[in-house]
Amino acid sequence: MPPATLVNRVAGSRPRKKALSRKNMDNVYARIAETRFRRHVVHDIERYRRYLEAGGAAVYSQAELDALAAAGVSDRLPPRATGYYLELARRSEAVRNLIKARPEETEDLSGEADPSNQLKYSPVPGLLHKYELVLLYVVRACSSWCRYCYRSDFLTGKTEKDTASIHEIADYIRGHNAKAEAGETDKPRVREALLSGGDPMVLSNRNLFDYMNGLAEAGVEVIRIGTKEIAFYPKRFDQNFLDMLDLFHELHPDVLVSFMVHFTHPDEFLVPDGQGGWEKGATGYRRNPLVRKAIRDLRSRPFVTLENQTPIIDGVNDSARALRVMQQELKKLGVNNHYFFQCREIEGHRAFALPVETAWAIHNESQANLSGIERSRFALSTEAGKMEMVSVIEGHRSARAIGGPLGEALAEGLAVFKLHRSPHSDRQGDLVIARRNPDALWITGYEDRILYDGRKDTPDGKFAPLLSLIEPSRIAAE
Template identity: 25%
Template sequence: MAEVKRITNFDNYTMIPEPDKEQLRKIQDKFSYRLNDYYVNLIQWEDPKDPIRKLLVTPSEILSEYGMMDAKGYSLEQAPGCMVIYRTTALLSITEDCGAETLPGLKYIAANTEINSVIITGADSFRPATERLHQLLSRLRDMKHVHVIRLRTKMTSFNPKRISEDMELLYTLHDFSTPEQRIYISNHVNHPRELTTDAIRAFRALHDAGVILNNQTPILKGVNDDPVVLAELLDKLSGAGVTPYDFFVNRQVKGNHEFVLPLEEVYQIVEEAKYRTVGSGKGVRLSINHRSGKMEIMAINQGKAYLKYYRSRNDQEGILILDCPPGATELDELQNDELARRKLQRNAATEPLASENSDSETSSEIGVL
């Protein structure tokens, strides 16, 4: 099979417009794993509105692609590279080297036995060398209180052969994903055109390795804000054995205004997509993230939004009913009901989680399940 080649020089790619080349050069250092001939060739460059093009040339820091918990103003880091986001869930940040920088976080998790779920985040989980990933998984599996390990990856979209053709990686996953304690892999496929033959082959290889696969997708204006497109995505994911875990509202941050949609419109798009799909796609949730936790948007009807916590900082439960004015794009714009407002503030209180003692700037690429 042809090897996927990383692009370091765009001069020979005459089909790429010059303005796009300039943008790609800007993101080349930070997001080099995206820039390969496989993904570039998925794009119809003659179409200025091509959704894959828009995903590639937009810097990820202005796309909150993974529905992070809004941690602005909160101290979440308990050890370098380790954040406890909920009482029993920790994020462990890795880099491409995935070496000594994870040791403080691993020590913290080992010492705090109430943590039973670890999400490996930071760099793409499949960017570090397989040997490094093996060492990390081995350390976590030695901690008997850690029952769930979750990896997150874009490689099934950007470079699926990194998975399907690396037998050492697949053997590693097979060794540590046991019938009693499976490894979960959260994929981030945003458009059905990313589900190529190579991507399906990568999913099949992961299935054979014994991991559990799901998918999280942000609703992005100009990319996938079409119920027909989303229904096709749901059908293809289900057909490939990947559970559509959730769609989520793209958080508004500086520079991403063109991708943001009103909450009511997002809800209507998702509901129509679910109506059109079959199989496991009908169970997909629409999620919204807030500094108080993660919620499901159950319905938006007659100016009211009905939401339910399924993860919160203070283990709060229950349903919130909030006014939803036309054009509202985020949760804080819905806090018009006094009782609901107080509940949100209570859940977002800044009491430390575990032994919170340091400041951390949370990446917009953190994926919180």
């Protein structure tokens, strides 16, 4: 087939070449067993109707499904959930709001089709390369779909993102690392890889092993697996999967496997008491036994770590108490608290997003009475990198005495961001300081208010907004 016919692939069409991945490895793959899971995934409005008629968990009424169909919600992102998670949703308003589609999702579809301009960092189909970490899209499905999903463009095939071929990715990593070692590129050596999608844990054990083994053979030292399956369907982490992990470790004993799990609310791993809290036992809150077993089994392997990250979403986890309990209880379970994120500026984000400063305030309040090992960061995953929101500084009316635009800016107050991770090593740790905007839903809401911009590559560029305010003030004073 001529190369020209391969240019415009749609998501999910990369050639798998399983035979090549598994060549001369029959003895290895013979040790990987599969499980036939009965997730009972309910997908799209008509299947929900049949599910309700069959006596399923009444997360939707027929009238609500009629409203969703009339609003065209499935054109944005079809509803989808496992039977297990629907039962959780029946007992928890927070879980219900996480997966329950709403007609208002389609009322304002403003936002980015490709959040944070990810395709700009895609040198190979199915790969994002922004830091020393690369991200691979490995599957275009999850067991359930969060309504705020910032990979919805990939799940629905609305952008030109494709699934990754491990052979193309491994070749790219080897080539890039050779250039990095020879000093031919400013980017550091690729040390880590994140398997994403969709959810890699919906893949079979053998297909997941294809990616993990290929990355390890290419020299990757840390393999992250981004998954919400431990909340959506914890039975997936069964003995066959654990045996595959042990086999991988046997072959690659120096590679760390880190599960980037996605718990959004305590109701996903604690037992709700029906009154907005959680049932208590002799030693604390009662834990969901299936989730507890999955976490314990993973943690029993010294080459495995678990890190939690989730956005703060309106009507789901916009509670300092819920976030505080999450961080405390996850740490007790052995899951580290990594990031809490601002909801990305995806198409339709206005139906889910809290204002940035509101989300920061909730997260900041949640840090009270947490120990140093329980705490987390609140960040925005922007085109410029991970921007941690460091502080919101209240303004003071007396600052107007300075006069001019600068006095007005200081009177309004300041929002301070730190470039926690940047594609540019010389900007790592720099700041972005802006006048407050309590209505801003994303960094775009601050772009016309910036006083100091550490994203710029020169001192003149960084200080230019501030100098433009100081100069009129000085002239007025003279």
